[in-house]
Amino acid sequence: MADIDRQRNIAFVGPHHAGKTTLVEAVLAHCGAIPRRGSVIDGTTVCDHEPEDIAHAQSTTVAFAHCNCGPIDATIVDCPGFIDFYEETKMALAGVDAAVIVVDADPARASHTQNLVDYLEARKMPHCFVVNKMDRPGADFEATLEALQSLYGRHVVAEQWPIVDKNKQSDKSSGFCGYVDLADMHDVPPDLEERTKRAHVELLEAMADFDDHLMEELLEGVEPPPDEVERDLCAECSHDQIVPVLVASAATGEGVDALVRAIEKWFPSPAEAAQVDAEGRPIAADPNGPVIARVIKTSIHPQSGKLSVVRVLSGTIKGDATLTDISQGGEKVRSGGLYRLQGKKQEPIPEAGPGAIVAIARLEAVKTGDTLTSNGHKVLLPRVPLSEPCFAIAIKPKERIDEAKIFQMLARIVDEDPSLRLARAEITNEFLLLGSGEQHVGIAVERLGRKYKVEVDTAPPEIPYQETITSGTEIHSRYKHQTGGHGQFADVWLRFEPRERGSGVTFEEKIVGGVVPKQFFPAVEKGVRETLAHGPSGYPVTDLHVTLFDGQYHDVDSSEQSFKTAAGMGVRDALPKCHPVVLEPIAHVTVTVPTTYTSTVIQQLTGKRGQILGMNPAERSGYDAIEAYVPQVELSRYITELRTATQGLGSFSSRHERYDPVPGNRVGPKAAV
Numbered sequence: 216m217a218d219i220d221r222q223r224n225i226a227f228v229g230p231h232h233a234g235k236t237t238l239v240e241a242v243l244a245h246c247g248a249i250p251r252r253g254s255v256i257d258g259t260t261v262c263d264h265e266p267e268d269i270a271h272a273q274s275t276t277v278a279f280a281h282c283n284c285g286p287i288d289a290t291i292v293d294c295p296g297f298i299d300f301y302e303e304t305k306m307a308l309a310g311v312d313a314a315v316i317v318v319d320a321d322p323a324r325a326s327h328t329q330n331l332v333d334y335l336e337a338r339k340m341p342h343c344f345v346v347n348k349m350d351r352p353g354a355d356f357e358a359t360l361e362a363l364q365s366l367y368g369r370h371v372v373a374e375q376w377p378i379v380d381k382n383k384q385s386d387k388s389s390g391f392c393g394y395v396d397l398a399d400m401h402d403v404p405p406d407l408e409e410r411t412k413r414a415h416v417e418l419l420e421a422m423a424d425f426d427d428h429l430m431e432e433l434l435e436g437v438e439p440p441p442d443e444v445e446r447d448l449c450a451e452c453s454h455d456q457i458v459p460v461l462v463a464s465a466a467t468g469e470g471v472d473a474l475v476r477a478i479e480k481w482f483p484s485p486a487e488a489a490q491v492d493a494e495g496r497p498i499a500a501d502p503n504g505p506v507i508a509r510v511i512k513t514s515i516h517p518q519s520g521k522l523s524v525v526r527v528l529s530g531t532i533k534g535d536a537t538l539t540d541i542s543q544g545g546e547k548v549r550s551g552g553l554y555r556l557q558g559k560k561q562e563p564i565p566e567a568g569p570g571a572i573v574a575i576a577r578l579e580a581v582k583t584g585d586t587l588t589s590n591g592h593k594v595l596l597p598r599v600p601l602s603e604p605c606f607a608i609a610i611k612p613k614e615r616i617d618e619a620k621i622f623q624m625l626a627r628i629v630d631e632d633p634s635l636r637l638a639r640a641e642i643t644n645e646f647l648l649l650g651s652g653e654q655h656v657g658i659a660v661e662r663l664g665r666k667y668k669v670e671v672d673t674a675p676p677e678i679p680y681q682e683t684i685t686s687g688t689e690i691h692s693r694y695k696h697q698t699g700g701h702g703q704f705a706d707v708w709l710r711f712e713p714r715e716r717g718s719g720v721t722f723e724e725k726i727v728g729g730v731v732p733k734q735f736f737p738a739v740e741k742g743v744r745e746t747l748a749h750g751p752s753g754y755p756v757t758d759l760h761v762t763l764f765d766g767q768y769h770d771v772d773s774s775e776q777s778f779k780t781a782a783g784m785g786v787r788d789a790l791p792k793c794h795p796v797v798l799e800p801i802a803h804v805t806v807t808v809p810t811t812y813t814s815t816v817i818q819q820l821t822g823k824r825g826q827i828l829g830m831n832p833a834e835r836s837g838y839d840a841i842e843a844y845v846p847q848v849e850l851s852r853y854i855t856e857l858r859t860a861t862q863g864l865g866s867f868s869s870r871h872e873r874y875d876p877v878p879g880n881r882v883g884p885k886a887a888v
Contacts, residue, residue, distance in 0.1 A: 218288075219484060219485055219486045219500060219502070219568065219569055219570050220484050220486055221286060221287055221288045221484070222287070222288050222289075222290070222484055222485050222570040222571070223287050223288070223289040223290070223312070223313070223478055223479065223482055223484065224289075224290050224292070224310065224311040224312045224313070224485065224526070224570065224572055225289060225290070225291055225292070225311060225312075225313050225314065225315060225478055225482060226291075226292040226294055226304075226307060226308055226311040226313075226314045226315070227239050227291060227292070227293050227294060227314075227315050227317060228294045228296070228304060228308075228314050228315070228316055228317070228331050229296050229316050229317035229318055229328060229331070230296045230318065230319070230324055230327035230328060230863075231273055231274075231295070231296035231297040231298075232273065232296065232319075233296060233317045233318055233319050233324070233347055233348075234317060234319075234347040234348055234465045234466075235274070235293060235294070235296060235317045236255055236260050236262050236263050236274055236278075236293055237252075237254075237255055237260070237465040237466065238315075238317055238345065238347055238463065238465035238471070238474075239260075239261070239262055239280060239291055239293045240252045240253055240260045240261060240262070240465070241463075241465045241468050241471045242282065242284075242289075242291065242471055242474065242475060243261060243280055243282050243291075244468075245284070245468065245471045245472060245475060246282035246283065246284035246289075246475065247282070247283075247284075248280070248281065248282035248283070248557070249261060252468075255272055255273075256272060260558075261278075261280050261557060261558035262274065262278035262279075262280055262293035262558055263278070263293075264278065264558045264559040265278075265662075266665055267658050267661050267662060267665075270661075271658075273295070273296070273297060274293060274294070274295035274296065274297075274300075275295055275297075275300065275658045276295060276300070276303065276631075276632070277292060277293070277294055277295070277303055277304070277306075277307040277511075277512050278292075278293045278558060279291070279292055279293075279512075279524065279556040279557075279558075279572065279574075280293065280556070280557055280558055281555060281556075281557060284475050284479075285475075285479070286479060287475075287478065287479045289478060290311075290571075290572045292307050292310065292311055292572070294307055294308075297654060298330075298651075298652065298858060298863040299650070299651045299652035299653070299654045299655035300651070300655060301330060301331075301651065302601050302602060302634035302651055303512075303632060303634060304331075305334065305599050305601070306511055306512065306583060306584065306599050306601075306633070306634075307511055307512060308334070308335070308338070308340070308599075309509060309511055309526070309599050310509060310511035310512075310524075310525075310526035310572055311340075311526075311572075312340070312341070312482065312483050312484075312485060312488035313340060313341040313342060313453075313478075313481075313482035313483065313488075314331075314335055314340055314341075314342040315342070315343060315345055315474070315478070316328055316331060316332065316335075316342055316343070316344050316345070317344075317345050317347050318344060318345070318346055318347065318359065318363075319346075319347060319348050319359075320346050320347070320348055320349050320351070320354035320355055320356055320359050320462075321353075321354075321355065321359060322355060322358040322359045322361065322362035323362075324359075325359055325362035325363050325366060326362070326366060326862050326864065327862060327863055327864075328344075328363075328366075329366060329809075329864055330863075330864065332366075332367055333835070335455075336455070339455050340455060341452055341453050341454070341455045341481070341482055341483065342455070342458060343374075343452065343458060343459045343460070343461060343477060343481065344363060344371065344458060344459070344460040344461065345460075345461045345462070345463050345470075345474060346359050346360070346460060346461070346462050346463070347463050347464065347465055348464065348465070348466070349377055349389065349391040349462050349463065349464045349469070349470070350388055350389055350391045350464040350466055350467050350469070351388075351389055352384075352385075352386060352387065352388065352389050353389070354377075354389045354391065356376075356377045356462060360373055360460055363460065367458070369417075369421055370421055370424070370456065370457045370458055371457075371458045371460060372417055372418050372421040372422075372457055372458070372459065372460065373397060373414050373417070373418065373459075373460045374396070374397055374398060374418060374448070374459035374460060374461060374477075375394040375395065375396060375397060375460070375461050375462050375470070375473065376394060376395040376397060376407065376410065376411045376414055376462075377391055377393075377394055377462045378391070378392055378393040378394055378395060378404055378407065379391055379392065380392045391462075391464055391467075391469060392469065393469065394461075394462050394469075394470060394473065395407060395411045396473070397411060397414050397415045397418050398415075398418065398441065398444045398445060398448055399441045399444070399445075400412075400415055419433055419439065419444070420433065421457050422444070422447050422448065422451055422457060424456075425447075425451050425456045425457070426447050426451070429443070429447055445480070448480075448481065449480050449481055452481035452482070453481060453482060453483045453487065459477070459481065461473060461474060461477060484570065485500050485528075485569055485570025486500050486569075486570070490528050491597075492507075492594045492595060492596055492597070493595045493596060493597045493598075494595075498528050498529055498594070499529060500528065500529060500569035500570060501529055501530070501569065502530065502531050502568040502569055503530075503531070504529045504530050505529060505530050505588060505589050505590060505592035505594075506527070506529065506530030506531070506532055506536070506538065506587065506588055506589035506592070507527075507528045507529040507530060507586070507587075507588055507592065507594055507596070508525040508526060508527045508528060508530075508532065508538075508586070508587045508588075509525060509526050509528065509584075509585075509586060509587075509596045510523050510524070510525050510581055510582065510583050510584060510585045510586075510587065511524055511525065511526055511572075511583065512524040512583060513581075513582065513583045513630055513631050514574075514631060515627050515630060515631055515666075516666075517666050517667060519576075520551075520576065520577055521576070521577060521578065521579060521630075522554070522561075522574040522575070522576055523574065523575050523578045523581050523583075524556070524572065524573070524574045525572070525573060525574075525575060525587060526571075526572050527567050527568060527569055527570065527571045527572075527573065528569060528596075529569055530568075530569070530589055531566050531567065531568045531569075532550070532553060532566060532567045532568075532571075532573070532575070532589075533550070533553070533565070533566050534550060534552055534553040534563070534564070534565055534566065535549070535550055536549070536550045536553075536589070537549045537550070537589075538550065538578075538587045538588065538589060539587065539588050539589065539590070539591050539592070540578075540580065540581050540585050540586070540587055541585070541586045541587070541588055541593065541594070541595050542582070542584065542585035542586050542595065543580055543581070543582075543585060545591065545593075546580055548578045548579075548580060548581055548587070549577075550575045550576065550577070550578070551575070551576035551577030551578075552575070552576040552577070553565070553566065553567060553573055553574075553575060553576075554573060554574045554575075554576065555567075555571075555573055555574070556573075556574050561574065582630065582633065583630075583631075583633050584598045584599060584633065601633065601634050602634075602651070602866070603868055604634070604635070604636050604649035604650050604651060605651065605652070605853075605854040605866070605867060605868070605869075606649065606650055606651065606652050606653055606655070606656055606852075606854050606855075607638075607647045607648065607649040607650075607656070607676050608647065608648055608656055608660075608673045608674065608675065608676065609640075609643075609645040609646065609647055609673065609674050609675065609676045609677065610625075610646055610647070610648045610660070610671050610672070610673050611645075611646060611671060611672055612669060612670070612671055612672075613670045613671060613672055614670065617669050617670070617671075620667075620669065621669055621671065622637075622646075624663060624666075624667040624669050625637055625648065625663065627666075627667070628659050628662060628663055628666075632659065634650065634651055634655075635648065635649065635650045635655070635656070635659055636648075636649040636650070637649075640676060640677070640679070641679070642679035642681075642755070643676070643677040643679050645676055645677055647676055648660070648673075651854075652854055652855065652858070653852070653854075653855055660673060675851045676851070678799065678800065678847055678848045679800055679847075680752075680754045680797055680798065680799055680800075680877075680885075681754050681755050681756070681757045681797075681798040681874055682750035682751065682752055682754045682755065682756045682757070682795050682796065682797055682798060683713065683716075683756060683757055683758040683759060683795065683796060683798055683874075683876075684711060684713045684756070684758075684759050684790065684793035684794065684795050684796075685713055685793065685794045685795070685796055686713065686793050686794050687710065687711050687712040687713060687793060688710075688711050688789050688792045688793050689708065689709070689710045689711070690708070690709050690711070690785045690788050690789040690792070691706075691707075691708050691785075692706075692707050692708075692709065692781045692782070692784045692785030692788060693705070693706045693707075693767075693781065694706075694777055694778075694780045694781035694784060696777075701771060701772055702769075702771075702772040703772055703773075703774060703776070703777040703780075704768070704769040704772040704773050704777055705735070705766070705768065705773055705774075705777035705778040705780065705781035705782075706766045706767035706768070706781065707731065707739060707763060707765075707766040707778065707781050707782055707785055708763070708764055708765035708766055709743070709761055709762065709763060709764075709782065709785045709786070709789065710761070710762040710764055711759060711760075711761055711789050711790075711793055712759065712760045712761075712762070713758065713759055713760075713793070714758045714759055714760050715758065716758055716798075716873060716874060716875075717758065717873065717874070718757075718758050718760075719757055719758065720743075720744060720747055720756070720757055720758075720759060720760075720761070721759075721760045721761070722740045722743055722744070722760075722761050722762075722763075723760070723761075723762050723763075724736050724739070724762070724763040724764075725762055725763070725764045726763060726764070726765070726766070730765060730766055730767060730768070731763065731765075731766040731767070731768055731778070732768060732773075734775070735768065735773070735775060735778040736763065737775075738775035738776070738778040738779040738782070739763050739778050739779070739781075739782040740763075740782075741779055741782075742778065742779035742780065742781070742782030742783040742786070743761050743782050743783070743785075743786055745779075745783065746782070746783040746786040746787060747759075747786060749885075750790060750795060751790055751791060751795050752795070752797055752884045752885060753884045753885025754797060754798075754885055756790065756795070757798070757874075758798075758874075759793075761786075763782075796876045796877070797876070797877045798874040798875060798876055798877070799846050799847065799848060799874065799875060799876075799877045800846070800847040800871055800873075800874055801844050801845070801846055801847065801871075801872045801873050801874065801875050802844070802845055802846075802847050802850060802869040802870065802871060802872055803842070803843075803844060803869065803870050803871075803872040804820070804825070804842070804843050804844070804845045804850070804867055804868070804869045805840055805841070805842050805867060805868050805869070806820070806840070806841045806842075806843070806857065806865060806866070806867040807833050807835065807838055807839070807840050807841075807865065807866050807867065808838060808839060808841070808857075808861050808864065808865040808866075809837055809838055809839075809861065809864050809865075810837055810838065810839050812860065812861045812864070812865065813830065813839045813841065815860050815861070816841055816857070816860065816861070816865065817830070817841060819856065819857070819860060820841070820843045820845060823845055823846070823849035823850075823853070824845070824846050824849060824878075825843040825844065825845040825849070826843055826844040826845075827841070827842075827843045828842040828843055828844065829841075829842050830842070844872060845869075846875075847871075850869060853867065854866075854867065
């Protein structure tokens with residue numbers, strides 16, 4: 216079992232295409248965990264091992280790797296950067312003690328880190344920035360640093376300054392060839408002396424905000440000794456008081472050695488990282504205590520079965536352990552093997568103690584987010600709150616033979632990624648797959664086809680239009696059919712009246728003198744309701760009252776079926792005379808965006824026929840919450856449009872509000888929709 220003081224559990228996070236997976240690959244190669252670095256483009260990296268990762272040349276799910284490098288044994292969690300997969304990143308962050316935020320050397324991309332930084336700072340998780348791709352032409356470290364400081368404050372401070380060799384600059388290279396360590400200021404090139412000295416002072420001043428002794432030294436003009444600076448830097452970073460900024464080129468490997476040292480020195484071991492249960496009570500990282508573990512990821516292989524990736528907080532798990540799933544009512548589960556993951560490679564291990572991130576095989580009923588304990592130890596860990604899905608597709612199998620298994624296979628896909636949801640649409644009865652965006656749902660469909668050989672047809676969900684009437688009428692309907700024997704006869708008078716929106720369909724009878732026997736009333740109502748399911752435009756008709764007030768019957772030829780048929784004929788005759796209109800569903804939408812994008816979003820919503828209800832400061836500082844009524848038909852791709860307009864920082868939620876007439880009744884018959 217690994218020495219807990221040597222362990223580091225680190226997540227690599229950041230915007231998509233910032234080079235996270237390539238940087239992880241460079242770290243693994245530097246530490247000797249792999250013989251050579253792979254390529255994202257070639258599909259040969261350790262972490263981007265899923266076929267969907269390779270096909271899209273980007274991470275589409277969380278991956279795990281590990282390396283021993285000198286005094287540390289690091290488990291690295293490589294998280295996808297695309298905003299659609301942010302919920303899975305949040306679940307993975309519950310299993311680590313610190314994060315490396317990888318960003319491009321481009322100030323315009325700095326704001327793409329905002330959701331991540333806000334989440335990490337809310338959790339008080341130690342983190343640092345690595346400005347990657349410094350080798351690329353146009354790389355601008357100083358402007359990127361200023362953008363980060365503008366967003367997050369002066370506690371974000373450079374700990375390194377890039378060195379650029381102008382003789383090596385070309386149309387393919389910025390000339391980046393190293394860095395100045397601003398903590399010790401060794402080997403400073405003459406042309407950088409003035410700028411790095413200012414940066415050195417800024418670093419010390421940021422650290423002095425949390426160290427009175429260092430503040431006194433700076434006020435007295437005393438240069439603190441390097442060992443004191445290093446000690447303060449380690450302490451303040453590990454307590455999430457300052458956020459150092461490093462430089463690197465994952466492609467060339469420059470800066471990777473310093474990043475590994477930073478992970479060792481600045482980030483806490485599991486023994487130092489505070490862990491609490493759902494009640495806020497501390498959990499000691501005791502290898503001899505009861506097992507307490509959190510499931511942070513689920514992976515299912517069609518042949519080898521299910522793997523539950525867990526972070527062990529306390530106790531020691533054996534390869535054949537029997538555990539209790541507290542989240543599933545105390546159900547007993549037995550381990551089918553214990554593994555450490557190196558990408559897709561599973562390395563068997565005999566046991567795992569506090570701080571370990573390992574995979575346990577064949578815990579069939581266990582789900583991501585569950586708490587596992589030993590000996591029925593009753594402690595529950597806090598769950599990661601997931602955002603509600605904001606994008607949906609209708610899904611059905613291409614082949615009828617797959618209908619029986621598609622729901623079971625989709626349930627497995629959702630088991631792997633709980634931020635996906637399955638639902639049945641109330642009115643249209645379509646089967647829906649919901650997720651965090653178009654790519655999120657699209658990747659899930661790809662995975663369904665690859666893993667389980669189920670080909671599906673997908674389409675935007677059908678809009679549940681309805682119809683109603685705007686005026687009333689009375690209609691006489693007679694059904695008479697003579698065959699060789701008993702005939703069929705029914706005669707009804709029906710009155711149709713519009714009702715308030717949301718009233719639905721109501722039916723009553725006002726028969727006097729028994730002109731229609733009571734036993735036929737239910738048949739008339741059934742005929743009315745069944746026919747109203749498809750109005751003149753093909754949509755369900757609602758918000759009207761139908762009254763049976765007169766009629767005739769025949770002692771021999773009248774039957775329930777004949778009265779049902781007569782009622783249906785009456786409805787079909789009456790509706791065109793009642794001036795029907797098509798109703799569309801209206802959603803109450805709340806859009807949360809940074810204040811700088813508020814006017815853009817208001818224009819966007821207005822362009823979607825939205826009725827703006829108001830705007831207020833959101834709970835999140837610097838954000839506004841805009842409320843509006845928007846037709847549901849306008850929201851099918853709204854999350855994509857919103858993220859495009861707000862650099863991925865906007866989000867929205869919606870709920871059904873009411874039905875309104877479509878302006879100008881501009882909706883064709885159902886077959887054309």
